Amino acid sequence: xxxxxxxxxxxxxxxxxxxxxxxxxxxxxxxxxxxxxxxxxxxxxxxxxxxxxxxxxxxxxxxxxxxxxxxxxxxxxxxxxxxxxxxxxxxxxxxxxxxxxxxxxxxxxxxxxxxxxxxxxxxxxxxxxxxxxxxxxxxxxxxxxxxxxxxxxxxxxxxxxxxxxxxxxxxxxxxxxxxxxxxxxxxxxxxxxxxxxxxxxxxxxxxxxxxxxxxxxxxxxxxxxxxxxxxxxxxxxxxxxxxxxxxxxxxxxxxxxxxxxxxxxxxxxxxxxxxxxxxxxxxxxxxxxxxxxxxxxxxxxxxxxxxxxxxxxxxxxxxxxxxxxxxxxxxxxxxxxxxxxxxxxxxxxxxxxxxxxxxxxxxxxxxxxxxxxxxxxxxxxxxxx
Numbered sequence: 180x181x182x183x184x185x186x187x188x189x190x191x192x193x194x195x196x197x198x199x200x201x202x203x204x205x206x207x208x209x210x211x212x213x214x215x216x217x218x219x220x221x222x223x224x225x226x227x228x229x230x231x232x233x234x235x236x237x238x239x240x241x242x243x244x245x246x247x248x249x250x251x252x253x254x255x256x257x258x259x260x261x262x263x264x265x266x267x268x269x270x271x272x273x274x275x276x277x278x279x280x281x282x283x284x285x286x287x288x289x290x291x292x293x294x295x296x297x298x299x300x301x302x303x304x305x306x307x308x309x310x311x312x313x314x315x316x317x318x319x320x321x322x323x324x325x326x327x328x329x330x331x332x333x334x335x336x337x338x339x340x341x342x343x344x345x346x347x348x349x350x351x352x353x354x355x356x357x358x359x360x361x362x363x364x365x366x367x368x369x370x371x372x373x374x375x376x377x378x379x380x381x382x383x384x385x386x387x388x389x390x391x392x393x394x395x396x397x398x399x400x401x402x403x404x405x406x407x408x409x410x411x412x413x414x415x416x417x418x419x420x421x422x423x424x425x426x427x428x429x430x431x432x433x434x435x436x437x438x439x440x441x442x443x444x445x446x447x448x449x450x451x452x453x454x455x456x457x458x459x460x461x462x463x464x465x466x467x468x469x470x471x472x473x474x475x476x477x478x479x480x481x482x483x484x485x486x487x488x489x490x491x492x493x494x495x496x497x498x499x500x501x502x503x504x505x506x507x508x509x510x511x512x513x514x515x516x517x518x519x520x521x522x523x524x525x526x527x528x529x530x531x532x533x534x535x536x537x538x539x540x541x542x543x544x545x546x547x548x549x550x551x552x553x554x555x556x557x558x559x560x561x562x563x564x
Contacts, residue, residue: 184371184372185367188342191247192248193205202328215326216245223248225299227324229315229326232328233328235368235370236328236330246275254277255277257280258280270295273301274301276301280306281307285477309439309442311325336370337360339370340374343371349384359384377389410429410433414446421493422493427486430443430486430489434478444469444473444474444488447492448470451465451466451492452501455495456498458496465492466488473485501560504560505559519551520551522536524541525538
């Protein structure tokens with residue numbers, strides 16, 4: 180089988196790269212001000228960084244372009260499958276180490292890389308679809324810049340479509356292009372794969388042929404990210420409805436599809452406060468312990484920890500009052516800005532502040548409202564009858 184179309188179309192330089200103008204903009208071509216990655220590539224600046232963005236947004240391509248521009252050796256590994264030997268060899272090789280799905284590295288693996296990043300033995304480039312603040316240890320994160328990538332816009336996918344049509348010697352009409360772009364949801368790789376698979380199977384790219392191609396077994400779970408998001412949505416809504424059986428079923432689908440256990444556990448931690456909240460405060464403790472178990476044990480055993488937590492959360496009483504109250508407070512913060520804090524509850528570390536009335540009249544267990552004057556006696560928490 181030949182080289183996949185997505186690989187054949189992969190840009191070799193920033194001038195060929197499509198999207199992410201905030202990172203690679205080029206004033207000379209009118210694509211916005213010079214972005215930090217373009218400045219770094221053109222200036223051959225050496226530093227470690229993390230590319231955080233959705234699938235198909237160009238993370239791997241940017242890592243390769245950066246490495247090629249600096250004339251360095253590149254080692255690519257996947258955090259899903261990389262073992263100790265592979266990591267040692269990568270460090271020994273030096274140059275740039277690109278870690279795909281770096282959010283799947285556990286703490287010990289990240290700790291191993293830390294000294295080599297710190298002393299410059301390797302330049303680390305991590306790619307992640309998850310917030311690195313949650314997944315990358317603080318010492319390593321502090322030594323890396325974080326660049327945030329965005330989903331590709333339709334006009335950017337159109338530019339890729341032109342190249343794909345030329346490569347495959349096909350023509351895609353405007354309506355069909357819009358249909359594919361909608362399915363791809365900003366994911367360039369999925370956009371290209373859909374065009375390629377449909378062309379290979381049916382010769383012509385039409386809506387009917389695209390829909391038939393989507394039924395192909397090898398595209399089902401990777402269905403443009405749609406099944407991923409539909410399943411996690413069904414999972415959350417099943418727990419919200421206290422349907423433990425449905426929640427376990429959707430959990431099993433995610434686990435068997437190889438979903439990151441920390442992705443699942445993180446949603447459970449959010450759910451514990453958002454949907455259960457004050458009805459059963461220990462739910463947050465349980466959810467956090469499930470997350471910790473997934474972090475330390477991993478698959479396959481942590482699937483049991485996930486199941487334990489899911490049943491607990493699904494059967495728990497539900498109360499959104501704390502979550503809803505917070506967002507009501509957020510509305511006032513956005514509406515009124517930084518209102519003056521009452522003097523009586525301000526800190527008074529200096530004599531001048533005390534003379535100005537800071538802290539004067541403060542009583543620890545007062546029943547009086549301590550909100551700013553403009554919001555006096557405002558209630559965000561709605562007491563239930």
